[in-house]
Amino acid sequence: MELKALILRAPGINRDTDAALACELAGARPERIHVNRLAEGSIRLADYALLVIPGGFSYGDHLGAGHLLAVDLIHRLGEELERFVADGRPVIGICNGFQVLVKAGLLPGPPRQSPQVTLTTNESGQFECRWVHLEPVPTSRCLFTRGIEQPIEVPVAHGEGRIAVRDEATLAELEANGLVALRYLGEEYPANPNGSPHRIAGLCNAQGNVLGLMPHPENAVLPHQHPRWTREPVRREGDGLQIFRNAVRYAASL
Ligand SMILES: NC(=O)CC[C@H](N)C(=O)O
16 A cells, blocks of 8 residues: 655745655655644544655744744644654654754654754854765664665755754763764865754654754755766666655555
8 A cells, every 4th residue: 555645834845845756756645735734633644654844944934943833833733743753653854844843842852841952053154055965874773764875965955954952961862872863974064064063964763763854855866856967877866765765665664
């Protein structure tokens, strides 16, 4: 049976069709659903195998990117979301979606009273838009990066992608618990586009079924999306597709 992926829509989210294409290429059936349809109960999150919170500028990035959509989700759909995560179903938040998951307390999770981790303005003080190299962390618990052994190339496009942690102990805890899923391949700007400590590009939860990342794997699924596609040996597909395929494969195994 074909697995259904829920691609969340909300005011200002703009990469939902890209995320839908990535899910489709990975073998799932994407449905782009507005947050209000879920909140009013006409659509149930529990009927889906996979949840994607795409990138964009939800609610105009007011009060900090992802903040208002996080508040919206927690207040209107908090229990459903927590159940979805507890059931082990895959959730991926991309860029603005990552910011939403962090600000909702779902990453690194479990929800805590006082957040230890947040995402804030890039060290450069400006919006950063370019392709970057990412290395999956082999010791991570993340199900989305399993089996990806080589660095991957995907684009970034964000203004608030720098991980900020409460203290060094929090950072050490993220590392020790296998919650760092992806790193930028290079410490210095522009390889590390936002100045995140430990080159962190993506975090997962302790169960490994929730991944948030600043880069956009959904924009690196087709060979010709790569900026050098005419100048390098022909690719079969974009590097980012592996992440979606892993999610679909895992969801099918549940
Ligand atoms: N592409 C995105 O999702 C951008 C996220 C957010 N609006 C930022 O600028 O940081």
